[in-house]
Amino acid sequence: MEIKSHISIQSLSVFFGQQRVLKDITIDIPDKKITVIIGPSGCGKTTLLKSLNRLLDPLDGVKVSGKIFVDGEDIYDPKIEVTHIRKKMGLLSQRPQALPMSIYDNVAYGPRIHGHKDKKRLDKIVAHHLQLAGLWDEVKDRLGEPASRLSVGQQQRLCLARGLAVEPEIILGDEPTSALDPQSSQNVERRLAELKKDYTVIVVTHILRQAKRIADYIAFLYLGELVEHGPAQTIFSNPTDPRTRAYLTGEIS
Amino acid sequence: MTLPLTRRRFIQRKIEESVFKVLMAASMFIVIGCLLLIVGTMIWKGLPALNLAMVTQTPKGGYYLGREGGILNAIMGSLYLASGATLLSLIFSLPVVLFINLYTRKNSRLAELTRFSFDVLWGIPSIVYGAFGFIIMMFLGLRASLLAGIVTVALVEFPIMSRAMDEVIRMVPRPLLDASYSLGATKLETALKVVIRQCLPGILTAVLIAFGRGIGDAASVLFTAGFTDRLPTSLFQPAATLPLAIFFQLGTPFPEVQQRAYASAAVLTAMILLISLLARGLVKKSTKHIIK
Numbered sequence: 001m002e003i004k005s006h007i008s009i010q011s012l013s014v015f016f017g018q019q020r021v022l023k024d025i026t027i028d029i030p031d032k033k034i035t036v037i038i039g040p041s042g043c044g045k046t047t048l049l050k051s052l053n054r055l056l057d058p059l060d061g062v063k064v065s066g067k068i069f070v071d072g073e074d075i076y077d078p079k080i081e082v083t084h085i086r087k088k089m090g091l092l093s094q095r096p097q098a099l100p101m102s103i104y105d106n107v108a109y110g111p112r113i114h115g116h117k118d119k120k121r122l123d124k125i126v127a128h129h130l131q132l133a134g135l136w137d138e139v140k141d142r143l144g145e146p147a148s149r150l151s152v153g154q155q156q157r158l159c160l161a162r163g164l165a166v167e168p169e170i171i172l173g174d175e176p177t178s179a180l181d182p183q184s185s186q187n188v189e190r191r192l193a194e195l196k197k198d199y200t201v202i203v204v205t206h207i208l209r210q211a212k213r214i215a216d217y218i219a220f221l222y223l224g225e226l227v228e229h230g231p232a233q234t235i236f237s238n239p240t241d242p243r244t245r246a247y248l249t250g251e252i253s
Numbered sequence: 254m255t256l257p258l259t260r261r262r263f264i265q266r267k268i269e270e271s272v273f274k275v276l277m278a279a280s281m282f283i284v285i286g287c288l289l290l291i292v293g294t295m296i297w298k299g300l301p302a303l304n305l306a307m308v309t310q311t312p313k314g315g316y317y318l319g320r321e322g323g324i325l326n327a328i329m330g331s332l333y334l335a336s337g338a339t340l341l342s343l344i345f346s347l348p349v350v351l352f353i354n355l356y357t358r359k360n361s362r363l364a365e366l367t368r369f370s371f372d373v374l375w376g377i378p379s380i381v382y383g384a385f386g387f388i389i390m391m392f393l394g395l396r397a398s399l400l401a402g403i404v405t406v407a408l409v410e411f412p413i414m415s416r417a418m419d420e421v422i423r424m425v426p427r428p429l430l431d432a433s434y435s436l437g438a439t440k441l442e443t444a445l446k447v448v449i450r451q452c453l454p455g456i457l458t459a460v461l462i463a464f465g466r467g468i469g470d471a472a473s474v475l476f477t478a479g480f481t482d483r484l485p486t487s488l489f490q491p492a493a494t495l496p497l498a499i500f501f502q503l504g505t506p507f508p509e510v511q512q513r514a515y516a517s518a519a520v521l522t523a524m525i526l527l528i529s530l531l532a533r534g535l536v537k538k539s540t541k542h543i544i545k
Contacts (some may be wrong), residue, residue, distance in 0.1 A: 055431050060359045087437035097432040100451040100542040109446070110436040146542045159432070166436050 006031035006170065006200040007052065012066035014047055014056065021047050025066070025226045027219055034192060034201040036211045036232070039221035040253050045204040048221065049172050052202070053089045054082050070170070087114065090163025092176035092188075096155035098147035099162075103139050106147045106158055110166035125165055133161035134191055153184025160191060171195060173203040177210065189214055208248070212236060220244050222252075295522065299515030307516060312482045317501060319509045324517050328524070329484050330492035333399060335468035338406035339414075342463055345407075346415040347456070351444045354422045355430075368419060374412035380472035382409045387476040400488040402478025406467045414463035421455025422448060429544060453539040461532045465525055471496030495521045 005028035014022040022044045029035050037045045047056065054075060056062040068075050075085045087110075099106050107126040108116075116122055126143070130136040135157040139150070147158055156176060163171065173192065177185035192201055193214055205211055211218065215232040220241075228235060228244045239245045246252045310323035353364040386405030395401050425448055433443040449456065471494070479491030480501070495517060502514035 053435055055435060083437040083439055086435050089435070091432070091435035093428050093432065095428065097426075097428045098544055099429070099432060099447055100544045101446075102542065109433075109438075113436065113438050113442055148542065148544050162436065172435075 004031045005029060006070070007202075008069040010067045010069070012048075012051060012064070012068060014044070014051055015063040015065075017061050021224050022051070023224045027226055027229050029200065029202060030217050031200050032196055032198070033216035034196050034203060034214050035217040035219060036215035037202065037204045037219045037221060038206070038208065038211050038247070040247065041206055043221045044224040045206075045221055046174050049174050049202065049204050052170075052172060053086045053091060055086075055091075087166050088168050089170040089172050090160070090166065090168040092156065092159055092163065092171070092173040094175045095179045096152060096159045098150070098155050098158060101147065102144050103147050103150070103158060104143040107161050107165050110162060114166060126161075129161040129165040130158075132164055132191075132195070133157045134187060135161055151184075153180050153187065156180060156184065156188055157191070160188070164195075168199070170200045170202065173201070173205075175204055175206065177205075177207075185210075220247065222247065292519075292522065295515050295519045298512060299517070299519045302509065302512040302516040303519065307513070308520060311484060316482070317505055317510060319507050324493075324495070324498050324513075324520070326482055326484055327493040327495045327498035327517070328520065330399070330478070330481075331468050331495040331521070332524075333485055334402050334406060334474065334478060334492055334494055335464055337399070337403035338410055338467045339460060339464045341403060341407040342410040342414050342467075343460060346411060346418055346459075347449075350415055350418045350422055351448065354419070354425075355440050355444055355448070368416070371412040371416045371419070375416060378472065379409050379470050380475070383473040383476050386473065390477060396489075397477055397479030397491050398489045399478060399485050399492040402474045402492060402494070403488075405473045405477040406470060409470055409473050410463040410467045413466055414459050417459035417462055418452070418456055421452045421459070424455075425451055426544075451543060454536045454543070457532055457536050457539065461529060464528065468525065469496060469521065471500055495524075 007029040009025055009027050009029070012022055012025045013020060025048065037048060039045050050056050051064060052068065052070075052075075056064060064076060070085070070088060073080065099109055101109070104126055107129055108122050111122060111125050116125065127136060127140075130139065135154060138154060139145075139158075147155065150158060156179070160171075171192070176192075177188050180188065189210065192203065195201060196216070203214065212232070217230070218232045218235040219229040220227045220235065220239075220243075222243050228239060228241045235244065236248065239248060243252070306321070307323040308328060309325060310321075311326045312324070313320060313322035316322035349367065353361070353367050357364045382405055386401060386408065389404075390397070390401045429447065429451065430443055433447045434440075438446070474494050474497060478494060478497075480493050480497055481491045482493070483490075485492040499514045499517045499521070502510050502517060505511065
């Protein structure tokens, strides 16, 4: 099966000061599929995800070597505007981080920054993306309320709507269900599964069952190394590396 | 295995708890008592001199000898001066604090040095600021004026306001900043639309603390703002201030004028109280959207 790739990572290494957190990672991430990055905690999953939208702040002594191409564009090219890269990717963090403003303004925040001013247009954008995130029916009558009044599960879907509203191509999820109750988790998973029609989705998780439920493609990280990657079925049914096997059977975690 | 919690240890802990509780309560009463004593003295000594003319009239001839008039000149002068100084200080504080928190490395030397200098500046007595303001004034060929007073008091307020703001802006969680950055926002957009909103109550508190310090300070305005019996009508005229009015009135040998000093102090305290209450209302309103 020939897979069209959307993101191409080439010998990526990340250093936090002296410590090398990611070691020489090379992988192509398929277009319009859900790629799940699995691995024990502290193996560099989140770092890998953050390197994709350049959230690793060079101000904090983080060094990145290697190349990452998104749509053939080298995102670490100093000539590239970082806001342009980030606009291409929506991020769902471990705990939903609503912005300190109303529900409406949370979703409108991105579009406004990128130049939308027309009130009617914004109304449409907000409604559309809240629907996409499956939150519209719950909040349509109280868009002016502070986002902090929503439940955690609702806030995570609000964050999804907010991320989608800047019209990204890629959705990044950093253990997006870890703070949620089972029902909200299921809700978010279902959204992601629907969204892969139009978006490339990359999710970090330490929950194997979740990976099995949603993954089309798997990347297994262990101690900063990309041990194995491939279509989900192949990895789950027939892992080649003994470390992958050990992780899948629960021997290392 | 049983826990090694013997009866003796149990009693010991109970005593500990009650002793420290009493100590804490005692401290509280001492502090509140001092406050009440100060306010009480002001009211007790000032009440006979307190009347409507005091807050609606400017001093007539011989006011400081016990004749007719009021301290409206000082009330208005203080309000203009402290408001101007607080605004000027805010215009410089906020950018400095945003810069050291969002635009420098985590353990940046520059940021640490800036914080350290705030702490040092905070400790400098305001008479030194006054003298410094006076030198600058001379250098620029200005006379004692509202403007010179505003600039000097702004210098006094600046480290207080900045340090108080720094403490709240430092507390903004990193993931909140990341959430804004990941939507393609620049640092400036994040600072103005997210950080300031999230920290609004803290920023208002910082402004309030600085204002309180500014309106109550006498030494910094002694040489720079001058003193006049008239209401200030321009930035280049001298302006009276309440702390100096109190100082001058207390300095006279006449008991009835000294009484007016206490009354003036009560007016100043009431003004600060009123402004604090107002600001509290504002703070309450501004917490609506805060993310906890």
